[in-house]
Every structure is written in C-alpha cells, then in structure tokens.
Amino acid sequence: MNIRLYNAHILTMEKGRNIFRGEVWIKDEKIVYVPDEEELAHEMKGEGLPELHWDKEIDCEGNLLMPGFKNAHTHSAMTLMRSLADDMPLDKWLNEKIFPAEAKLTPEDIYQFVKLAILEYLSSGITSIFDMYLVPEATAMACQEMGMRCVLVSGLNDFTSSIEQTEEEFVKWNQKKSLISYKLGCHAEYTCSRELLIKLSGLAHKYRAPVYMHMSETSKEVRDCVNKYGMTPAVFMDSLGMFDFGGGAYHCVHFTNEDMDVFRRRRLHVITNPGSNAKLASGVAPIKDFLDKKIPVALGTDGAASNNCLDMFREMFLVAGLSNLREMDAASVDAMEILRMATVNGAKAMGLSKADVLAKGKLADIIMIDLQQPNMQPIHNMDKNIVYSGSKSNIKMTIINGKILYKNGEYFVGEKPSDIYKTCEMIARRIFEARE
Amino acid sequence: MNIRLYNAHILTMEKGRNIFRGEVWIKDEKIVYVPDEEELAHEMKGEGLPELHWDKEIDCEGNLLMPGFKNAHTHSAMTLMRSLADDMPLDKWLNEKIFPAEAKLTPEDIYQFVKLAILEYLSSGITSIFDMYLVPEATAMACQEMGMRCVLVSGLNDFTSSIEQTEEEFVKWNQKKSLISYKLGCHAEYTCSRELLIKLSGLAHKYRAPVYMHMSETSKEVRDCVNKYGMTPAVFMDSLGMFDFGGGAYHCVHFTNEDMDVFRRRRLHVITNPGSNAKLASGVAPIKDFLDKKIPVALGTDGAASNNCLDMFREMFLVAGLSNLREMDAASVDAMEILRMATVNGAKAMGLSKADVLAKGKLADIIMIDLQQPNMQPIHNMDKNIVYSGSKSNIKMTIINGKILYKNGEYFVGEKPSDIYKTCEMIARRIFEARE
Numbered sequence: 001m002n003i004r005l006y007n008a009h010i011l012t013m014e015k016g017r018n019i020f021r022g023e024v025w026i027k028d029e030k031i032v033y034v035p036d037e038e039e040l041a042h043e044m045k046g047e048g049l050p051e052l053h054w055d056k057e058i059d060c061e062g063n064l065l066m067p068g069f070k071n072a073h074t075h076s077a078m079t080l081m082r083s084l085a086d087d088m089p090l091d092k093w094l095n096e097k098i099f100p101a102e103a104k105l106t107p108e109d110i111y112q113f114v115k116l117a118i119l120e121y122l123s124s125g126i127t128s129i130f131d132m133y134l135v136p137e138a139t140a141m142a143c144q145e146m147g148m149r150c151v152l153v154s155g156l157n158d159f160t161s162s163i164e165q166t167e168e169e170f171v172k173w174n175q176k177k178s179l180i181s182y183k184l185g186c187h188a189e190y191t192c193s194r195e196l197l198i199k200l201s202g203l204a205h206k207y208r209a210p211v212y213m214h215m216s217e218t219s220k221e222v223r224d225c226v227n228k229y230g231m232t233p234a235v236f237m238d239s240l241g242m243f244d245f246g247g248g249a250y251h252c253v254h255f256t257n258e259d260m261d262v263f264r265r266r267r268l269h270v271i272t273n274p275g276s277n278a279k280l281a282s283g284v285a286p287i288k289d290f291l292d293k294k295i296p297v298a299l300g301t302d303g304a305a306s307n308n309c310l311d312m313f314r315e316m317f318l319v320a321g322l323s324n325l326r327e328m329d330a331a332s333v334d335a336m337e338i339l340r341m342a343t344v345n346g347a348k349a350m351g352l353s354k355a356d357v358l359a360k361g362k363l364a365d366i367i368m369i370d371l372q373q374p375n376m377q378p379i380h381n382m383d384k385n386i387v388y389s390g391s392k393s394n395i396k397m398t399i400i401n402g403k404i405l406y407k408n409g410e411y412f413v414g415e416k417p418s419d420i421y422k423t424c425e426m427i428a429r430r431i432f433e434a435r436e
Numbered sequence: 437m438n439i440r441l442y443n444a445h446i447l448t449m450e451k452g453r454n455i456f457r458g459e460v461w462i463k464d465e466k467i468v469y470v471p472d473e474e475e476l477a478h479e480m481k482g483e484g485l486p487e488l489h490w491d492k493e494i495d496c497e498g499n500l501l502m503p504g505f506k507n508a509h510t511h512s513a514m515t516l517m518r519s520l521a522d523d524m525p526l527d528k529w530l531n532e533k534i535f536p537a538e539a540k541l542t543p544e545d546i547y548q549f550v551k552l553a554i555l556e557y558l559s560s561g562i563t564s565i566f567d568m569y570l571v572p573e574a575t576a577m578a579c580q581e582m583g584m585r586c587v588l589v590s591g592l593n594d595f596t597s598s599i600e601q602t603e604e605e606f607v608k609w610n611q612k613k614s615l616i617s618y619k620l621g622c623h624a625e626y627t628c629s630r631e632l633l634i635k636l637s638g639l640a641h642k643y644r645a646p647v648y649m650h651m652s653e654t655s656k657e658v659r660d661c662v663n664k665y666g667m668t669p670a671v672f673m674d675s676l677g678m679f680d681f682g683g684g685a686y687h688c689v690h691f692t693n694e695d696m697d698v699f700r701r702r703r704l705h706v707i708t709n710p711g712s713n714a715k716l717a718s719g720v721a722p723i724k725d726f727l728d729k730k731i732p733v734a735l736g737t738d739g740a741a742s743n744n745c746l747d748m749f750r751e752m753f754l755v756a757g758l759s760n761l762r763e764m765d766a767a768s769v770d771a772m773e774i775l776r777m778a779t780v781n782g783a784k785a786m787g788l789s790k791a792d793v794l795a796k797g798k799l800a801d802i803i804m805i806d807l808q809q810p811n812m813q814p815i816h817n818m819d820k821n822i823v824y825s826g827s828k829s830n831i832k833m834t835i836i837n838g839k840i841l842y843k844n845g846e847y848f849v850g851e852k853p854s855d856i857y858k859t860c861e862m863i864a865r866r867i868f869e870a871r872e
Contacts, residue, residue, distance in 0.1 A: 079813070083820035087767035120810035123829070278757030279824065281766040309811045309825035317750065318757070321714030325758075330717040331523035374555035375745045375828075377515070377857045378864040384519035388715065389745035392811075393559070393829040409845075421813045428814040 001402060002027050002052045003364075008060035009371070009382065010034065012358040013067050013343050019382055024065055025052065026364040029402040034358050056404075063396055064369040064382060066339075067358055068127025069312040070346025072271045073250040073300025075133045076117035076142075077110040080428060081305035089281070091220070098305060104431045107138040114142035116424050119417055120310045121148060122406035125395040127365035130212075130271070130300065130350045132185060134160060136169055140180045146413040147405050149365060151350040153185035153212050156200055157192055163199040170207065179401060183351065184247075188214035189225050189233045194240075201240045208245045210351070212271075213237070215249035218282050222254045234259035243268055248349050250300065251276075252290075253283040263295045269349035270295055272341070274318035275309075276302035287323040288332050298349040299341040312342050313390045320387065335387040368397035437838060438463050438488045439800075444496035445807070445818065446470065448794040449503050449779050455818055460501055461488065462800040465838040470794050492840075499832055500805040500818060502775075503794055504563025505748040506782025508707045509686040509736025511569045512553035512578075513546040516864060517741035525717070527656070534741060540867045543574040550578035552860050555853055556746045557584060558842035561831040563801035566648075566707070566736065566786045568621060570596055572605055576616045582849040583841050585801060587786040589621035589648050592636055593628055599635040606643065615837060619787065620683075624650040625661050625669045630676075637676045646683035646787070648707075649673070652695065653687035654718050670695035679704055684785050686736065687712075688726075689719040699731045705785035706731055708777070710754035711745075712738035723759040724768050734785040735777040748778050749826045756823065771823040804833035 003026040011019045012034060020040055025033035032052075078098075085097035110133065121129060128149040131139050136152040143150035152173060154166040166184065173182035184207070186192050186200055204211050215233045216222050222232055229236045235258055237243060243262070248269030252259075263270065272285045290297050299319065301310045316338050323332045347356035355363040371379065375389045386394075398406040405412055439462040447455045448470060456476055461469035468488075514534075521533035546569065557565060564585040567575050572588040579586040588609060590602040602620065609618035620643070622628050622636055640647045651669045652658050658668055665672045671694055673679060679698070684705030688695075699706065708721045726733050735755065737746045752774050759768045783792035791799040807815065811825045822830075834842040841848055 079810075082814065082816065083824060084816040086817075086820050086824060087770065089766050093766070116810055116813055123810060275753075275757070278761050279753075279766065281760040281764050281768070284761060304825070307824070308820070309827070311811070311827060314750070314753065314827075317711075317715075321711065321754070322761075324717040325714050325720060328717050330525050330529070330715065332717070334523065372854065372857065374515075374552055374559060374853065374857075375747070377552055378518065378861050380518065380520045380864070380868070381522075384522050384744070388519060388522060388743070389740070391745070391747060391750075391829065392827050417810065418808065421808065421810075425814050428816070432816070 001055045003402070004052070004054045004057045005060055005065060006057065007062060009062060009064040010358065011064060011066040011383070013340065014357050014359060019064070024358060024366065026399070026402050027052065029364060031358060031360060031362050031364050033360060036359070060368060061372070063371050065358065065366055066369065067343045067356065068365040068367045068398060068400065069125050069342045070128045070130070070298065070350060070352070071121065071126045071300050071310065071312060072130045072298035072346040072349050073273055073302055074117070074129050074131055074310065075303030076129060076131050076139055077113040077133050078303030078305040079116045079120070080109065080113045080424070080431070082308045084305065084432070086308070093280070101431055102134065105134065107135045109427045109431070110135050110138040111142050112420070112423050112427055114139045115146060115415070115420050117304065117310060118142060118146045118148045118413070119411060119420065122398045122411060122413070123395060124311045124313065124392040125367040125398055126310065126312055127367065127398060127400045128347070128350060128352055128355060132187070136182070140173065144179055147179065147400050147403050149179045149352070149355065149400055151181050151183055151352065153183045156186035156196065158196060159191070163196065163203065166200070167203055170203070181351065183212055184209050185212040188221070189236060190221055197237070197240055197242065201242045204242060204245055210245050210247035211242050212247050213249055215252055216254045216259065217251035217277070219254050232256055232259055234262045238262045238266065251282070251285070253277055253285045255286060260289065260293050260295060264293055268295070269298055269345070271298045271300050271349055272319065273300050273302040273315070274322050275315055276306040278318060278322065279308070280306055284322045284326045286326070287319060288327050291333065291337065296345050296348060297341050298346040311392050313392055316342055316387045316390070335381070335384040338387050339383055364399055364402040366399040367395060370394045370396040437491045439838070440488070440490045440493045441496055441501060442493065443498060445498060445500040446794065447500060447502040447819070449776065450793050450795060455500070460794060460802065462835070462838050463488065465800060467794060467796060467798050467800050469796060472795070496804060497808070499807050501794065501802055502805065503779045503792065504801040504803045504834060504836065505561050505778045506564045506566070506734065506786060506788070507557065507562045507736050507746065507748060508566045508734035508782040508785050509709055509738055510553070510565050510567055510746065511739030512565060512567050512575055513549040513569050514739030514741040515552045515556070516545070516549045516860070516867070518744045520741065520868070522744070529716070537867055538570065541570065543571045545863050545867070546571050546574040547578050548856070548859050548863055550575045551582060551851070551856050553740065553746060554578060554582045554584045554849070555847060555856065558834045558847060558849070559831060560747045560749065560828040561803040561834055562746065562748055563803065563834060563836045564783070564786060564788055564791060568623070572618070576609065580615055583615065583836050583839050585615045585788070585791065585836055587617050587619055587788065589619045592622040592632065594632060595627070599632065599639065602636070603639055606639070606645070617787065619648055620645050621648040624657070625672060626657055633673070633676055633678065637678045640678060640681055644681045646681050647678050648683050649685055651685035651688055652690045653713070655690050658690045668692055668695055670698045674698045674702065687718070687721070689713055689721045691722060696725065696729050696731060700729055704731070705734055705781070707734045707736050707785055708755065709736050709738040709751070710758050711751055712742045714754065714758065715744070716742055720758045720762045722762070723755060724763050727769065727773065732781050732784060733777050734782040747828050749828055752778055752823045752826070771817070771820045774823050775819055800835055800838040802835040803831060806830045806832040
C-alpha cells in the first residue's frame with residue numbers, strides 16, 4: 001500500500017530539526033520519503049525516487065505529521081478495572097481490589113480488554129506500547145489482530161509466572177520481525193524473591209538482554225527494600241548484575257543520587273508515569289535531575305486501573321506541571337524535551353530504533369495533529385501548543401506500520417468499537433458480580 | 437424552540453441524586469421537564485405537562501446529559517497569548533511578555549480572541565464563564581453574538597481602569613436579563629492602591645454586592661502584602677469591608693488558617709485553578725482544607741496564556757491528582773465532589789442560581805457526554821470515568837440557553853471557525869511583529 005501525505009507541517013523529531021512544510025510518502029510498512037535538510041533547501045521533492053503508484057493520497061490541509069506516541073509503560077488489559085476502585089492507597093488498592101479481580105481473569109478476558117485499550121491508544125495517537133501483564137500471549141494476539149505495535153515485557157513474580165515461562169516467551173516473540181517483540185522483566189523487587197531475581201539476571205546474561213521492572217514507585221517500597229537488603233531497589237538490582245546489558249524501570253519516583261548513578265552508569269531508561277503517580281499519591285519524580293544527569297526519560301500512562309485513562313497528552317502536560325511544582329520553577333522542563341520523551345525516548349527505551357523519528361527507511365508509525373481546532377490557535381509555537389494545550393481530540397489520524405487505523409474519529413481495525421464495548425461490559429459483569 | 441432529549445443517562449447534579457435514565461425537555465431557554473424522584477419512581481413521564489410540539493427530537497443513544505461546566509475563572513481574550521511565552525516565572529511573564537502585548541490590544545482584537553475562546557469553551561462543555569479582562573464590553577459582545585453565558589467581573593486596577601468605569605459597567609450589564617451579567621471585582625491587592633480598594637468597597641456597600649479578585653496566587657504576593665499592610669490579602673481585604681456582601685477569590689493557593697476563617701465567616705467562594713498554578717509553579721491549593729472547613733470550591737481554567745488551554749477535564753483531573761499529592765492520600769477528594777466544583781459550585785460562585793442543576797424551571801445549559809468512546813468503557817462508575825478518564829473528546833453536544841451551539845465536532849455559532857482562526861492569526865501577526 002503506497003500512501004502519499006501532502007500539504008503537511010512535519011515534525012520529524014530528529015534532533016535540532018524545526019517544523020517544516022512538506023510531504024511524507026509511505027510504501028507498505030515504511031517511510032520512503034520525507035525531505036531531509038538538503039532536499040528541503042533545494043526543493044528536490046523526491047527527485048531520484050522511484051515513481052510510485054498511489055493507493056491513497058491524503059491532503060493534510062496544513063495539519064501536523066509527527067511520529068506516533070510511544071506509551072512506554074502500560075498494562076493494557078487493566079481497562080477492565082477503570083474507575084472501579086479509585087481513591088485508595090496503592091497497597092490497599094492492589095490487595096483488596098486488583099488482585100482478587102485478576103484471579104478471575106481468563107486469557108480471553110485479557111484479549112478483549114486489550115482490544116478496548118487499543119481503541120483508546122489509537123484515539124490518543126499512541127502507536128507503540130510497552131506492555132506488562134498476565135498472559136502476554138493474549139495481549140500479543142489482540143495487538144496483532146488490530147495492528148498495534150507492542151513490546152511485551154515479562155511481569156515475572158513469585159505468584160503468577162515462572163522463569164521458564166519467561167524464557168519461552170522471550171524466545172518465541174523475538175524470533176521474527178513482526179508488530180510484537182518481547183523484553184525481559186519482572187514485576188518489581190517486592191513481588192520477587194532474591195532467588196527468582198538471580199535467575200532473571202542469569203537470563204539477561206544468557207541472552208545479553210536488557211531488563212525492565214517497576215521501581216521506587218512509593219517511599220514505602222524503597223524503605224522496605226532497604227530494610228530487607230540494606231540497599232535501595234536500583235542498587236540492589238544492579239548488585240545482582242541485572243542491568244549488565246541495560247534496561248530501565250517504570251515510575252522511579254523516589255530515587256537517591258546513588259540510584260541515579262546506577263542509571264547513568266548502566267545507561268538505563270527512566271520511564272515516568274506522572275498521571276498514575278499523582279492520582280495514587282505516590283509522589284513526583286525528579287525529572288529535572290534525570291535530565292541534568294543525562295538519564296534518558298520516556299513516558300507512559302500506566303494502566304487504566306490507576307490512571308484512569310491512556311492519554312499521552314495528559315501525561316505530557318503533567319510532566320511539565322508536576323516538575324514545575326517540584327522545582328518551584330515555571331521553566332523546569334522544555335516542551336520539546338517532553339515531546340522527545342513521548343516519542344524518541346520511548347522508542348529507545350523499548351528497543352524500537354526503527355520507529356523513533358520520521359525519516360526515510362523508518363517504520364511508518366505516524367500521527368496527524370489537527371491544528372484546525374481552537375485549542376491549537378493561534379500558532380505561536382506548535383510544539384508548545386501540543387504539550388501544554390493539546391488534547392486527544394487533536395488526533396486526526398493514527399498510522400501504524402503503514403496502515404491507517406484511526407481517522408477523523410473512525411476506527412479501521414476490523415471490528416466495530418460498539419461490539420468490543422459490549423463484550424467487555426459482559427465480562428466486567430461476570431467478574432464483578434456484585435455490580436448492578 | 438422545543439427540544440426533546442430522549443434515551444439518555446441523566447446526572448442532574450442535585451444533591452444526593454444518582455444517575456438515572458430518562459428524558460429532558462427544553463422550551464426556549466428553559467428546562468421544562470426532567471423527571472424528579474417521584475416521577476421517576478412512578479414512571480409518570482411528563483404527565484400533566486402541556487403537550488409540546490417538538491422542533492427537534494434527539495436520540496441521546498444512552499449517553500449522559502448533565503449541567504454544562506462553569507469555568508469560574510478565565511481571561512478569554514488571552515487566547516491571543518497561548519504558548520507565546522511559556523516556561524517563565526509569573527512576575528517575569530507578566531511584565532516582559534503579557535503587559536507589553538496587552539498595551540497594543542484594541543477592543544476589536546479582544547472581541548476576536550474571545551470568539552476563539554468561545555469555540556474552545558463549547559468543545560470542552562463549558563456553558564458559562566466568569567471573565568475578567570480589559571474592555572469587558574468587547575467580551576460581552578462576542579458572548580452575546582455567539583450565545584455564550586458570561587458573568588463579567590471588573591478587573592479594576594491602578595493602571596487600566598477606574599472606579600467610575602466599574603460602576604457604569606456594573607449598572608449597565610445588570611439591568612436586564614440576558615446572557616451577560618456583571619460582578620464587582622478588582623485585579624488583585626498588588627495592582628490596586630489602598631485608596632482604590634476603599635472605593636471598591638464603597639461600591640460593594642452601595643449596591644450590597646459581592647466582590648471578586650485574584651488572591652494569594654504566589655507566596656511572594658502574600659509576603660509582599662504582609663510587609664506592606666501587616667496582613668495577608670484575605671485579611672486585609674476583609675478589614676476594608678470588601679466582603680461584607682460576599683464574593684470570592686481566584687487561585688487561593690497560599691492560604692493561612694486566618695484566611696480560611698475569613699472565607700468561612702463571609703461565606704466566600706474559593707475558585708481554584710490547578711492547571712495554571714502547576715504550570716506557573718505557583719503551588720498547590722489546600723483543597724482538602726477548604727472542603728473540611730465547608731468553604732465552597734469552584735473551578736476555573738484561568739487564561740490560555742498561563743494554562744494553556746481552556747479545558748475543564750484537565751482541571752478536574754488536576755484537582756484530584758494535585759490534592760492527592762499534597763495530602764499524600766489517594767482519596768483526598770471524591771470524584772463527585774469535583775464534578776460539583778465544575779458545575780453547581782461554579783454557578784453559585786458566579787451568581788447563576790438558575791444554571792446550576794438539571795431541573796424544571798432551570799436554564800437549559802446542558803452538555804452531552806459521549807459514553808461510546810473507549811476512555812469511558814467499561815462503565816463501573818460514570819462519575820469517576822468523567823473526572824479521572826474523561827477528555828474534551830467526550831463532549832458530544834453543548835447547549836446554552838436552550839440553543840445547540842456544538843454537536844459532534846460542529847459549531848453552530850453563526851460563523852465558521854476557520855474564519856475566526858484566520859482573523860486571530862492576522863491580529864497576532866500585527867501585535868507580535870517580530871514573529872515570523
């Protein structure tokens with residue numbers, strides 16, 4: 001399928017490159033043309049490129065094309081528990097509400113609620129997800145069917161999974177190029193025995209692979225880890241050789257200088273989740289410190305049970321707002337830096353080096369931002385409009401792997417949203433029988 | 437114009453009343469039927485009501501009708517300065533960017549940028565605004581033409597307006613029933629001389645009228661006031677008799693117990709602006725303390741120059757998120773309480789007692805929330821979905837004064853949005869000539 005996107009503003013997210021006007025050409029799953037600096041200077045529009053027959057030519061009407069958002073931390077199927085039990089502290093919420101519900105979940109349930117999440121991702125311009133949850137197989141199936149790019153990460157822990165299962169999945173999902181890939185990981189220090197973690201580190205060494213996990217989300221978690229091991233979670237994990245081949249962690253709210261040193265030395269990725277951290281009163285991550293120390297920061301929504309929505313616009317504003325409050329400085333993080341977190345840095349954290357920017361040869365994971373809405377006017381600074389004033393209502397089109405999956409509020413995913421809602425509602429009724 | 441809205445979920449926002457299914461009937465600018473508890477119990481659908489001829493019958497398809505949002509603090513025309521100068525501290529931002537731009541503004545400019553703001557309000561379900569800005573006349577004209585309900589408030593200060601002008605406007609805009617009304621106010625303690633404030637208090641006594649102003653937005657403002665008058669802004673204003681007939685204040689971030697006592701004793705309204713306070717690093721307002729002390733809290737976006745968008749969904753989530761962080765308690769404020777801030781409490785603060793809830797005889801300021809979008813599914817708790825997961829993309833329809841002004845992304849305001857964008861862009865170019 002060859003698609004020509006013309007009459008667009010383009011933000012490639014290549015470092016140091018400003019927004020310009022031009023075209024993007026897609027052939028099958030790849031971008032085959034975006035003018036580079038030189039081509040733009042000489043207006044050599046696609047000269048020397050093979051003449052393409054267009055299956056679709058889309059007039060972007062001056063709207064903005066940019067790389068799709070990378071949701072670098074989520075639990076897609078937890079849409080099941082959206083707004084089910086808000087206003088509770090994290091441990092109570094997990095033990096009294098989430099775990100009992102999860103005990104009743106079947107793979108089919110997970111598959112259905114991932115489909116619901118994918119609809120939400122598409123409507124928010126999210127083109128890749130970094131997903132940790134039970135039964136990764138079910139998540140993979142929903143993503144493959146609907147066309148969502150997904151990096152699975154094992155949520156290894158003492159209760160619901162094993163190291164053998166993790167290795168098996170790791171091998172299976174990294175065999176061939178597809179929308180799905182798989183990273184090693186565990187749920188968190190506090191849900192894994194030392195023995196299990198040592199096995200995971202062994203796997204990381206066997207495959208020379210990076211490892212990911214929840215880390216230092218609450219102050220209690222850090223305190224408990226220090227009491228148990230005499231070390232903070234980051235230092236403890238590093239002492240096991242867990243990060244010898246890189247990786248990263250979700251949340252990273254309560255970080256010491258030593259933790260940051262581990263992250264810098266091992267070139268690990270921080271994946272921040274400001275919406276979840278605010279709503280669950282976990283705290284505000286030290287984003288400015290990470291940036292000052294050149295630790296790469298990516299951005300994720302966390303699951304809908306804690307957030308409660310899967311919306312990168314909200315997360316982007318929160319990075320700015322919360323960081324400004326924390327630093328008592330209205331200029332603590334730059335808008336373009338936040339856009340980088342939501343796109344390029346996410347791709348790097350997830351190992352998606354082909355889906356980071358808009359350039360020739362990259363994967364066609366592209367969104368169109370509707371500038372013809374009042375919240376995007378006037379246009380003093382497009383990037384700041386997106387970060388500070390943008391909303392998912394500005395997502396006019398979402399393209400993944402060269403396929404248009406969402407456009408002008410309509411989904412092209414092979415299934416009617418209303419059918420997915422109906423199925424999910426039925427499952428919710430079965431699981432939460434007490435509900436009316 | 438008689439409009440029948442049927443097949444709806446209805447959240448009237450009357451105290452203690454749950455969401456139910458039913459119909460809402462509109463005759464001209466008023467609601468003439470919503471089933472009350474008794475009618476609902478007996479399914480007496482509109483019995484005894486005059487047979488109406490319907491100009492329009494709208495199938496709500498199970499979506500939710502509720503009172504429109506009251507944006508209880510805004511400066512509409514500041515859309516001109518959206519994303520113009522972000523990432524600066526409040527005083528620098530005001531003195532170096534905002535005031536020089538405002539010096540060039542004509543009434544026609546203000547009129548045009550208010551129109552831009554109104555488009556944004558409608559798309560976010562905002563049906564009334566509490567607007568303080570230069571040339572209230574220009575704001576009133578744009579609101580009247582486009583159908584927005586607007587409570588003007590004088591931004592009296594030492595530089596751009598006078599007490600005579602304030603009184604004249606107050607009398608003029610409160611003469612007859614219309615979409616526009618007018619409240620006494622001043623910009624803030626730090627922009628008004630003591631003499632001017634005494635005159636304003638005199639006006640409040642003459643008309644037995646409430647007074648509104650910015651108050652205790654930054655810690656510096658409070659410190660300066662204490663240094664100057666030996667009192668915090670709230671106590672100082674009260675000492676002038678400013679609040680003898682009620683009123684309220686915007687922001688209220690840095691409040692002492694004594695300030696709260698003034699507010700409780702005088703029954704004043706706190707109008708909180710979490711987005712602006714976060715972005716400008718001003719601080720987090722003590723919402724839980726206000727609620728514990730039964731001080732009514734309303735909600736506003738502030739102007740687009742500081743926020744940068746006019747979106748009550750973002751503000752609602754921020755009330756929860758920021759308050760939870762401040763209190764280190766994931767249950768610091770209830771979702772329904774936040775919905776009350778965004779609707780009923782706003783109406784009370786603005787003196788719009790006829791636009792607070794959905795009930796017979798009330799003004800038809802109604803919004804329809806689209807529940808058939810992924811971020812609203814599944815439906816464990818509709819109110820929590822709206823506050824924690826909702827987005828302006830869920831606004832399916834906005835009705836003000838019985839008129840449908842926005843529906844399915846289309847505006848019915850007598851003018852094309854694209855024409856308004858074009859005019860505003862031209863004005864922006866004139867004012868900020870240095871801009872490309």
